[in-house]
Amino acid sequence: MAQLDKYKKVFFVGIGGIGMSALARFFHTSGYLVAGYDRVAGPVTEALSREGILVFFDASEQVIPADFVSAEDTLVVYTPAVPETQSQLVWFRKEGFDVFKRSRVLGMVTESLNAVCVAGTHGKTTVSTITAFLFHNSSLKINAFLGGISKNFGTNFIGSKDADFVVLEADEFDRSFWQLTPYAALITSMDADHLDIYGSIDEVKAGFDGFAQRIKSNGWLVLKAGLPVPEGLADNVEVISYSITRDASYQAINIKEEGDGFTFDVETPSGRLNNFRLTIPGLINVENALGAITLSLLCGVTEDEIRKGLPQFSGIARRFDVVFRNAGRFVYIDDYAHHPEEIRATLKSVRSAYPQCRITGVFQPHLYSRTRDFADGFAETLAGGLDDVILLPVYPAREEPIPGISSELILEKISGTKVCLSSKEDLLENIERLNPEVLVTMGAGDIDRLVPVIRKWAEETKG
Structure with a gap:
């Protein structure tokens, strides 16, 4: 963190x-004076x-505190x-301040530690948190x-002030993960x-190649089995695979609900490790946990520490998050899924957990460009995994x-499944009309603001 030593305040x-x-929390707990702007409260x-x-929520330069x-x-x-x-x-740049993107500062913060970086177009938040x-x-x-x-x-x-490792999510947006130097x-x-940002799937892959090329010599690259091995890895970077469905270096077997x-048990290059227990729902989370177990073992966490710790993991807000449940009557799950493949994985896990139930999904598309690029994929995955679909307006x-x-572009492409458009204001009315047994809300925009409203409705009508 030598590059950051000259600063006392961070805006x-x-x-x-x-x-x-x-x-912001890191700098605040490290003794820096911290403040900041955002568009809306939340x-x-x-x-x-x-x-x-x-x-504060005023974007004008006049409200910048005197301390900054x-x-x-x-x-x-x-x-x-x-x-x-x-x-x-604009004002900070005009006045000659050091103005850096979040990704660059994150790279500065982590440069002196052994960085364990989790990347991917979906799943990285859960794997990194476990x-x-x-x-x-x-x-x-x-x-x-x-x-x-x-x-x-x-x-x-x-x-932790005396940390040896830093675990973080490596964000592919804007190629931010190129600022990191992973140990694993x-x-x-x-x-x-x-x-x-990328323009094509080939450029997306090239972005991940660039990230993998930043792994330190003698480090590790852990890949979900089936992904292409990135090109141009540093010398002696060991490539390791993980999977719950196919042969891999680390494979979850004997998976039981x-x-x-x-x-589940885990087959490793050095033998089988038995009796791991995960106490959160969703088959996708077994895969996520396996990735986390693989990273942990490579970096020195012991088998016994993992076996003891994993059952205590209670999940992440907005990642297959069971918000409300009344056994036999109603279940409400909230998830951050905002890409067709994320939606597919989420709904597959929901259907596996509740195979006989009528499942209604509320989806808020995130970004006009993503809606344009993946309208067919959204329509296919929503129709394939749900009995009823409610679409909220695009979050820009x-x-x-x-x-x-x-x-409406997604709505027009959905067939074989009941679908309607809804404003946020009319959402509860539309949910009540469909009377679902399982409700799933999905999206990366401000749909999270509706979760407490839906939970309160569920407590009052389904409790």
Whole structure:
């Protein structure tokens, strides 16, 4: 962290993002003065305020606190989700501040530690969070920057002043993961996504190649079995595979449902490890846990520490999150799925857990460009996994509207399944009309704001 020693204060432009807020928490707990702007209030900004970090929602440069107007000792961190024309960003640059993307600062923070980096177009948040939990419950000391709110810790940052390892989610958006230098890396998937950045699946793969090429010599690359081995790896990087369905270096076998979770064994290059127990639902989470187990074993977490720690893992907010359940009457699950392959994996796990139930899904498309690029895939996976589909309007995030692109584009392509468009205001009415046995909400936008509303409705009508 030598590059950061000259700063005493850190200002975040876009502090409410999950990655930005983890960095803000790191600097705050490390003794820096921290403040930041975000567009709207939400659960993350409210939590940051409770923790003593100043957060405000006015984008003008006039509201920048006096403590943060000295370029000599103030670092400015921003997210690419904020437009380059944002007034505070423009002012900081004009005044000669050091203004860095989140990914660059994350690279600075992690450069002096053994970085365990989890990448992939889906699954990386769960794998990195389970990995961090297993490390934390071992003899190893870690920092962790997570892409979701761990239910065990109630936060997306885990800190230790004498850490040897840092566990983090390696974000492929904007090629941010090229700023990292992993000691060990894991790739869960390489599906076409962020095509507004990459342009094609070939460029997506090239992006992951570039990430893998940054793994240190004598490090590890852990790949989900079936993914192509990236080109140009450093000398002596060992490639290791994992899978729950096919032969691999580390393979989960004897998978059995047990209550809301699973038991399984793991075949490894050195022999079989028996009797692992996972207490969260969703077959996809066995695969995620296997990836985390593989990373943990490679980095020195013991078999016994994993066997003891894994059952205590209680999940992540918005990752196959069972929000409400009344056995035999109604189940409500919330998930961050916002790509066709993520939706496919989520709904496959839901259908496996509740094979005889009528399943209704509420989906909020995220970004106009992703809706345009994957309308066929969204329609196919939603229709294939659900009995009823409710589509909310597109959440634009950083984008301006694209003519002709809306949720109706997905609706027009769905066949064989009941589907309707709904405003947020009419959502409960539409859910009540369909009377589902299992309800799943999905999306990466602001659909999370509706989760407490739906939960309250479920408690009052299904409890």
